[in-house]
Amino acid sequence: MKKIKTDICIVGTGFSGTFIANTLKGTSSRILMVEKGAYLSRERIEENYFFKNPYKSAITSKQNLSELSDIIYDDPEFKHYEHVNSGKDAFVYSGRHAVGGGSLVWYGNALRKAPNDFRTHSMYGLGVDWPISYDDLEEYYYQAEVEMKVSGPPKDALTGFRKKSYPLPPFQLPPGAIELNRILGGAGFEITPSPKARLSIDTAERVACCGAGTCFLFCPADARYNCLTTHLK
Numbered sequence: 001m002k003k004i005k006t007d008i009c010i011v012g013t014g015f016s017g018t019f020i021a022n023t024l025k026g027t028s029s030r031i032l033m034v035e036k037g038a039y040l041s042r043e044r045i046e047e048n049y050f051f052k053n054p055y056k057s058a059i060t061s062k063q064n065l066s067e068l069s070d071i072i073y074d075d076p077e078f079k080h081y082e083h084v085n086s087g088k089d090a091f092v093y094s095g096r097h098a099v100g101g102g103s104l105v106w107y108g109n110a111l112r113k114a115p116n117d118f119r120t121h122s123m124y125g126l127g128v129d130w131p132i133s134y135d136d137l138e139e140y141y142y143q144a145e146v147e148m149k150v151s152g153p154p155k156d157a158l159t160g161f162r163k164k165s166y167p168l169p170p171f172q173l174p175p176g177a178i179e180l181n182r183i184l185g186g187a188g189f190e191i192t193p194s195p196k197a198r199l200s201i202d203t204a205e206r207v208a209c210c211g212a213g214t215c216f217l218f219c220p221a222d223a224r225y226n227c228l229t230t231h232l233k
Contacts, residue, residue, distance in 0.1 A: 004032055006031065009033075009034060011034050012034070013033050013227060014095075014101020015101065018103075018231050019147060019231075022231050023143075035099050036077075036097050037077050038073070038077035038097070040075055040099070040104075040228075046218070048073075049214075049217070053068060053072070054071075069217060072217055073104065077097065078096060078098045079097045081094060081095060081096070089126075099232060103225065103227040103228070104227075104228060106215075106226075108215055109197075110148065110152075110195045110196055110197045115161055119133075134161065142164050145166060145197075146167050148197040148225040148230075149167055150167055150196065151169060151198060152165075153192050154166075168199065168200050169200055170192075170195075170200060171193045171200050173192075173193060197224060197225040198219075198223050198224045198225070199223040205230070206221075206230070207221050
């Protein structure tokens with residue numbers, strides 16, 4: 001077994017591990033990141049997406065989506081895992097083992113938890129209250145949004161508790177949503193763009209969303225944030 005001496009060892013190269021490493025990179029510490037899953041280069045993923053994809057038309061079923069994921073991420077170490085948490089409120093969560101972790105396969109929806117989400121037992125009699133509050137995480141939420149270049153509305157019902165605006169402007173609403181807002185005007189309902197870790201405008205590092213509609217599997221423009229191509233490259 002190879003032994004590596006380091007000052008800081010970060011286990012996992014998904015969102016949390018990558019953001020921690022990025023924060024520490026300007027220090028004098030030696031940082032080691034350990035990942036049990038595959039390393040798939042951006043070039044390899046892109047080649048599989050464009051040239052090995054047998055589904056030239058729209059993806060129409062969950063099975064096709066799963067099959068296409070295995071084609072694009074064709075390393076056997078790109079393993080899907082599921083875990084069931086303990087307790088009376090048990091639920092299943094899943095992910096992928098790979099350099100970049102779950103950031104390789106997500107839609108880029110970047111909603112924060114609301115203040116009451118941290119005190120569900122006190123507010124609603126459900127689950128348990130967190131030992132920390134929303135205010136404890138406010139600045140860290142913002143730091144993550146800056147790193148991912150999150151696009152979002154200046155203010156709406158879901159962002160009233162924010163202290164700072166999103167780093168990038170929101171995506172424009174489609175005509176249907178604009179018309180619904182007109183119809184519902186004054187009724188207490190409003191459709192607003194959800195915050196997304198996808199670029200609504202070009203930046204110095206990445207280009208804006210091209211509308212490919214394949215966010216969950218692969219973003220050909222790299223407009224959707226993922227750890228592999230943005231920080232770990």
